Amino acid sequence: GENVEQHPSTLSVQEGDSAVIKCTYSDSASNYFPWYKQELGKGPQLIIDIRSNVGEKKDQRIAVTLNKTAKHFSLHITETQPEDSAVYFCAASRPSGAGSYQLTFGKGTKLSVIP
Amino acid sequence: DGGITQSPKYLFRKEGQNVTLSCEQNLNHDAMYWYRQDPGQGLRLIYYSQIVNDFQKGDIAEGYSVSREKKESFPLTVTSAQKNPTAFYLCASSFGPGVNTEAFFGQGTRLTVV
Numbered sequence: 001g002e003n004v005e006q007h008p009s010t011l012s013v014q015e016g017d018s019a020v021i022k023c024t025y026s027d028s029a030s031n032y033f034p035w036y037k038q039e040l041g042k043g044p045q046l047i048i049d050i051r052s053n054v055g056e057k058k059d060q061r062i063a064v065t066l067n068k069t070a071k072h073f074s075l076h077i078t079e080t081q082p083e084d085s086a087v088y089f090c091a092a093s094r095p096s097g098a099g100s101y102q103l104t105f106g107k108g109t110k111l112s113v114i115p
Numbered sequence: 116d117g118g119i120t121q122s123p124k125y126l127f128r129k130e131g132q133n134v135t136l137s138c139e140q141n142l143n144h145d146a147m148y149w150y151r152q153d154p155g156q157g158l159r160l161i162y163y164s165q166i167v168n169d170f171q172k173g174d175i176a177e178g179y180s181v182s183r184e185k186k187e188s189f190p191l192t193v194t195s196a197q198k199n200p201t202a203f204y205l206c207a208s209s210f211g212p213g214v215n216t217e218a219f220f221g222q223g224t225r226l227t228v229v
Contacts, residue, residue, distance in 0.1 A: 006157075009155070013201065032215045034214070034217045034218075036220075041223070041225075042222055042223065043119075043205055043207075043220035043221050043222045043223050044158075044220050045122075045206070045220070046217045046219075049217055050176055083160075089157065089158065093215055096213065098165070099212035099213045100146070100165045100211070100212045101214075101215045102160075103148075103160075104159045104162075105150075105158040106157055107153075107155060107156060107157035107209075108157050
């Protein structure tokens with residue numbers, strides 16, 4: 001099956017600095033890569049995603065890059081703000097038979113933005 | 116207002132008792148999922164269902180059971196056979212077979228065994 005590794009597990013940055021979270025995946029059949037943000041006591045929410053036919057995607061202060069050859073993808077947050085503090089999860093989705101897909105998640109990165 | 120509703124938000128159970136967690140969605144999604152979240156473990160898949168009246172075991176199904184009698188509902192029962200049930204449980208849904216897109220999550224149920 002798929003295995004998704006996520007690093008670092010914790011990350012502290014000063015407000016205004018950039019934050020980068022990296023993930024690797026093992027199954028070359030994975031072709032969809034969402035990123036989720038989870039605030040304390042709440043469910044994860046999608047913040048950005050990328051498909052395997054695209055190398056980079058940007059949405060305001062958030063960007064994701066994908067290197068299919070190396071099987072890794074990264075989340076970049078620029079000009080960080082205290083409200084960016086949360087746990088971030090990467091995930092990889094691959095076909096799992098009969099037209100269905102299965103998401104495998106990384107273990108999460110706890111981002112703390114220091115004012 | 117479309118979304119996924121999990122209830123209750125907090126649940127306490129005595130050892131040896133079964134307990135059922137509710138998950139309802141009004142997004143017209145075919146697929147629904149249950150994940151367990153423990154500190155430092157990420158999200159681990161318990162059960163999933165791609166269509167009504169069908170469901171499959173995930174990576175950690177032992178001690179859990181589900182049913183999918185209606186498209187909107189996917190309740191999870193934590194049985195007394197689950198050795199370490201205290202955790203945060205998340206329900207999710209997605210469009211289903213043939214569509215590879217994101218999963219939408221509920222707000223979670225925190226289960227504590229006392």
